[in-house]
Amino acid sequence: MLLINLKTLKTAAFGLLIIISAFISGCGGGPSGKKKRELISFKPYNGINYSEVSRRQKNGLSFNEYGYQLEPQWKLKFVSDDSVSIFSPTKNAFINFPLTRGYDSIFNAARSWLKIRKIDKDSITMEILIQKGDSLDVKGTKVYMRFFADNYVKNVLHTDTTTLRRPSRADTLFIRSLAAKATADYTKAFAARQPAIMTSKSPLVTVSRRTTKPDILNNFDNSDDYLDPTYDIVIKNAYKDFYYSFTMYINDKGRLFYGIPLVGFNGEKEIEADYIHASKAVMESYFKFYLNVKPGTTLGMIHSSMVSVHVEGKAKTAAK
Structure with a gap:
């Protein structure tokens, strides 16, 4: 993972x-009796x-x-x-x-x-x-x-x-070897430097990717934007109201594979199984028909990677 x-x-x-x-005081010399280095x-x-x-x-x-x-x-x-x-x-x-x-x-x-x-x-x-x-x-x-x-x-x-x-030639060769493994087996996915892109092809679905603004609170570190790309997806006229959070593998062809839920179940195996079944069904139906998916790349090489999704379904409201 x-x-x-x-x-x-x-x-x-x-x-x-x-x-x-915000600085810490410098260290002193060596132990007592030893000559202090300049x-x-x-x-x-x-x-x-x-x-x-x-x-x-x-x-x-x-x-x-x-x-x-x-x-x-x-x-x-x-x-x-x-x-x-x-x-x-x-x-x-x-x-x-x-x-x-x-x-x-x-x-x-x-x-x-x-x-x-x-x-x-x-x-x-x-x-x-x-x-x-x-x-x-x-x-x-x-x-x-x-x-x-x-x-x-x-x-x-x-x-x-x-x-x-x-990046050096050694970096390129290293990424090429990782990409080959991830292409052969999507579970060997690694973070894409240019993350996979998901966009909507239906007015009933909106897709937005979360981004981090580098600031003092996160140590000016927005690397999670590519290490763990996260999408919020809203589906109108869904079969019912729902909200699921899970990870997905996106392979080099743009195909989607279910990862893991991003919520806890306190050991309730039955509840967990129902959650996985329902959220996987959303991925295999709504996502398949309503999303365009472009796989991630690193150093120009396409490979399998992983994204996190938070999907909300809004049931159609009956006309008054």
Whole structure:
């Protein structure tokens, strides 16, 4: 099933998009009696504009097996050892934030803990760290951010960040293998980067897809819009009033297959069986005749994926 726990990877990737200043104090030196390591200094790199060109896992891929994509999005400029300017896509401007240095090469900025693996005037490699309660997991997430200086991209590489941010050949081969498996067996579906699209072909049916506006409440993370695309469907003149919530597989040909109910039954097996029977019948009748379905794609490859639906039936009201 696609409804799995992606919390760790999502926290690592999208915690970086927070654009508010709520920072945690930096860590101190080592245990008593041990020499304290010097804090990293950003002074040699102040004023250089860096753009993130890749964000990858240890295996070199930006996708995982569930279709979740790590996207390079940051632009930054170190102002001093205690200040960094980060580009806000929502405000379309650079904003200065406090920078708190921990021990060694660890620092905190924009509510994200990061560890410098390599830095020079042309490039930076950082590893994302995760805070667990009152402690920091310095072993890292094995998710790495790569930055190039804008001047280096333009005058040395003679390209642009849009080109450098494209998925790699390894990403393409990986997605191709996932797509082949999902085509052979729809239950091996994974999240489509361009989700399946459902539209109505009848005035009796309205279809709307839920979208998330990135904001402070969701850590500027709207990845669920493609990890779990959700549709609200209203059917007029239904055989009776009803409301069902369930998941569906949509295969590479646009065919629909029932997934699971999205409600609990407290162990009442008979009620659950009736619910599945009735909601599946709605899918196999109304959806078949009244919906146009376009399967999802990732990197241009069509494959099976999953959606969540909330369907309401409104019985025809007798004329007075």
